[in-house]
Amino acid sequence: MIFTETPLAGAYVIALEPREDERGFFARAFCKNELAEHGLANEIVQANLSFNHRRGTLRGMHMQAPPHGEDKLVRCIAGAIWDAIVDLRPGSPTHLKWFGVELSAANRLMLYVPKGFAHGYQSLTDGSEVMYMVTQFYTPGAERGLRWNDPAFGIPWPVGDPILSPKDAVAPDFTP
Secondary structure, eight states, X not given: OEEEEOSSTTOEEEEOOOEEETTEEEOOSOOHHHHHHTTOOOOXXXXXXXXXXXXXXXXXXXXXXXXXXXXXXXXXXXXXXXXEEEEOOTTOTTTTOEEEEEEETTTOOEEEEOTTEEEEEEESSTTEEEEEEESSOOOGGGEEEOOTTOTTTOOOOSSSSOBOOHHHHTOOOOOO
């Protein structure tokens, strides 16, 4: 796996390191040891799958409150998404900064999202499918959300007029 640190402290884009031959390729998609070598959380306890019927579907911005904060590994396994994260960690050198990256079945990139970040994505294709591996079990009472277009962040989502869940449509703005 090839780790590239994003402009946000502790967040990484992870690429495959394929070994190719005439049949195709083989690549390690997850390695507990390689994550540990980069100082990243690697105790995966749950894997989740999200399917989006339509281009423009936006899910986010989501996180779990302490002590249930989770680190995430996010990969698009069908279609394409634009994934965005915001650093909400007080005292972080990148506090309230955002980063976005396209994840797709074609580019096979994965995003490592540390706990303390809000996370969301928008589908760039019909039929996108996203797999998340997380370090904490989902805890309904710890679920939090922020408005996807909160001016405090200014994230430029790629598809106008997003398709939102009722919950995401009324998510609050960030308050320090």
